[in-house]
Amino acid sequence: MEVPMKNICFLVLFITLGIAGIDGVYGDGECGKSSPDMEAFKLAPCASAAQDEDAGVSDRCCSQVKKIGQNPSCLCAAMLSNTARSSGAKPEVAVTIPKRCNIADRPVGFKCGAYTLP
Known part of the structure:
Protein backbone atom coordinates (compact mmCIF):
# COMPACT_ATOMS: atom_id res chain seq x y z
CA MET A 1 0.00 0.00 0.00
CA GLU A 2 2.90 2.34 0.70
CA VAL A 3 4.32 2.18 -2.83
CA PRO A 4 1.10 3.33 -4.57
CA MET A 5 0.79 6.22 -2.06
CA LYS A 6 4.33 7.38 -2.95
CA ASN A 7 3.40 7.23 -6.63
CA ILE A 8 0.27 9.30 -6.00
CA CYS A 9 2.25 11.91 -4.02
CA PHE A 10 4.86 12.08 -6.78
CA LEU A 11 2.14 12.48 -9.41
CA VAL A 12 0.44 15.29 -7.45
CA LEU A 13 3.79 17.05 -7.01
CA PHE A 14 4.59 16.65 -10.72
CA ILE A 15 1.20 18.07 -11.77
CA THR A 16 1.53 20.98 -9.34
CA LEU A 17 4.98 21.88 -10.64
CA GLY A 18 3.74 21.56 -14.22
CA ILE A 19 0.87 23.95 -13.62
CA ALA A 20 3.16 26.42 -11.86
CA GLY A 21 5.56 26.19 -14.79
CA ILE A 22 2.83 26.93 -17.29
CA ASP A 23 1.65 30.00 -15.38
CA GLY A 24 5.07 31.26 -14.35
CA VAL A 25 7.29 30.54 -17.32
CA TYR A 26 5.25 29.83 -20.40
CA GLY A 27 2.61 32.47 -19.65
CA ASP A 28 5.06 35.36 -19.36
CA GLY A 29 6.36 36.09 -22.84
CA GLU A 30 6.83 39.31 -24.77
Whole structure:
Protein backbone atom coordinates (compact mmCIF):
# COMPACT_ATOMS: atom_id res chain seq x y z
CA MET A 1 0.00 0.00 0.00
CA GLU A 2 2.90 2.34 0.70
CA VAL A 3 4.32 2.18 -2.83
CA PRO A 4 1.10 3.33 -4.57
CA MET A 5 0.79 6.22 -2.06
CA LYS A 6 4.33 7.38 -2.95
CA ASN A 7 3.40 7.23 -6.63
CA ILE A 8 0.27 9.30 -6.00
CA CYS A 9 2.25 11.91 -4.02
CA PHE A 10 4.86 12.08 -6.78
CA LEU A 11 2.14 12.48 -9.41
CA VAL A 12 0.44 15.29 -7.45
CA LEU A 13 3.79 17.05 -7.01
CA PHE A 14 4.59 16.65 -10.72
CA ILE A 15 1.20 18.07 -11.77
CA THR A 16 1.53 20.98 -9.34
CA LEU A 17 4.98 21.88 -10.64
CA GLY A 18 3.74 21.56 -14.22
CA ILE A 19 0.87 23.95 -13.62
CA ALA A 20 3.16 26.42 -11.86
CA GLY A 21 5.56 26.19 -14.79
CA ILE A 22 2.83 26.93 -17.29
CA ASP A 23 1.65 30.00 -15.38
CA GLY A 24 5.07 31.26 -14.35
CA VAL A 25 7.29 30.54 -17.32
CA TYR A 26 5.25 29.83 -20.40
CA GLY A 27 2.61 32.47 -19.65
CA ASP A 28 5.06 35.36 -19.36
CA GLY A 29 6.36 36.09 -22.84
CA GLU A 30 6.83 39.31 -24.77
CA CYS A 31 3.20 40.23 -24.08
CA GLY A 32 2.97 39.02 -20.51
CA LYS A 33 0.20 36.47 -20.06
CA SER A 34 -1.24 37.20 -23.51
CA SER A 35 0.23 35.69 -26.65
CA PRO A 36 1.53 37.81 -29.56
CA ASP A 37 -1.20 36.24 -31.72
CA MET A 38 -3.90 37.45 -29.31
CA GLU A 39 -2.38 40.93 -29.32
CA ALA A 40 -2.30 40.85 -33.14
CA PHE A 41 -6.08 40.43 -33.14
CA LYS A 42 -6.29 43.76 -31.31
CA LEU A 43 -4.45 45.30 -34.27
CA ALA A 44 -7.24 44.33 -36.69
CA PRO A 45 -8.05 48.03 -37.35
CA CYS A 46 -4.52 48.28 -38.78
CA ALA A 47 -4.98 45.58 -41.43
CA SER A 48 -4.93 47.80 -44.53
CA ALA A 49 -2.24 50.09 -43.06
CA ALA A 50 -0.04 47.03 -42.45
CA GLN A 51 -0.36 45.95 -46.09
CA ASP A 52 0.14 49.27 -47.88
CA GLU A 53 2.40 52.07 -46.70
CA ASP A 54 0.27 54.58 -48.62
CA ALA A 55 -2.96 53.51 -46.89
CA GLY A 56 -4.40 55.76 -44.22
CA VAL A 57 -4.02 54.78 -40.60
CA SER A 58 -7.24 54.96 -38.59
CA ASP A 59 -7.55 56.49 -35.13
CA ARG A 60 -8.59 53.06 -33.79
CA CYS A 61 -5.42 51.54 -35.23
CA CYS A 62 -3.23 54.27 -33.73
CA SER A 63 -4.94 53.88 -30.37
CA GLN A 64 -4.23 50.14 -30.29
CA VAL A 65 -0.64 50.60 -31.52
CA LYS A 66 -0.02 53.20 -28.82
CA LYS A 67 -1.49 50.93 -26.13
CA ILE A 68 0.38 47.78 -27.19
CA GLY A 69 3.50 49.82 -28.02
CA GLN A 70 3.96 50.68 -24.35
CA ASN A 71 5.76 47.34 -24.47
CA PRO A 72 7.82 47.53 -27.72
CA SER A 73 8.75 43.84 -27.55
CA CYS A 74 5.07 42.91 -27.48
CA LEU A 75 4.23 45.27 -30.34
CA CYS A 76 6.97 43.74 -32.47
CA ALA A 77 5.95 40.20 -31.57
CA ALA A 78 2.34 40.99 -32.51
CA MET A 79 3.33 42.63 -35.82
CA LEU A 80 5.53 39.65 -36.71
CA SER A 81 3.12 36.98 -35.43
CA ASN A 82 1.55 34.22 -37.48
CA THR A 83 -1.82 35.94 -37.09
CA ALA A 84 -0.47 39.19 -38.56
CA ARG A 85 1.21 37.35 -41.43
CA SER A 86 -1.90 35.33 -42.22
CA SER A 87 -3.95 38.54 -42.37
CA GLY A 88 -1.67 39.80 -45.14
CA ALA A 89 0.38 42.22 -43.03
CA LYS A 90 3.80 42.99 -44.45
CA PRO A 91 6.30 43.32 -41.59
CA GLU A 92 8.32 45.99 -43.39
CA VAL A 93 5.13 48.07 -43.70
CA ALA A 94 3.68 47.21 -40.28
CA VAL A 95 6.75 48.57 -38.46
CA THR A 96 6.09 51.99 -40.01
CA ILE A 97 2.66 52.32 -38.38
CA PRO A 98 3.83 53.92 -35.09
CA LYS A 99 5.58 56.66 -37.08
CA ARG A 100 2.59 57.06 -39.41
CA CYS A 101 0.41 57.48 -36.30
CA ASN A 102 2.74 60.30 -35.15
CA ILE A 103 3.25 58.59 -31.79
CA ALA A 104 5.73 60.92 -30.13
CA ASP A 105 7.10 58.46 -27.57
CA ARG A 106 7.42 55.54 -29.97
CA PRO A 107 10.56 53.40 -29.60
CA VAL A 108 12.54 54.81 -32.56
CA GLY A 109 15.37 52.49 -33.53
CA PHE A 110 13.90 49.52 -31.65
CA LYS A 111 14.95 46.29 -33.35
CA CYS A 112 11.87 44.37 -34.42
CA GLY A 113 13.09 41.06 -35.80
CA ALA A 114 14.92 41.85 -39.04
CA TYR A 115 13.34 45.33 -39.06
CA THR A 116 13.93 48.55 -37.15
CA LEU A 117 11.13 50.85 -36.02
CA PRO A 118 11.54 54.21 -37.77
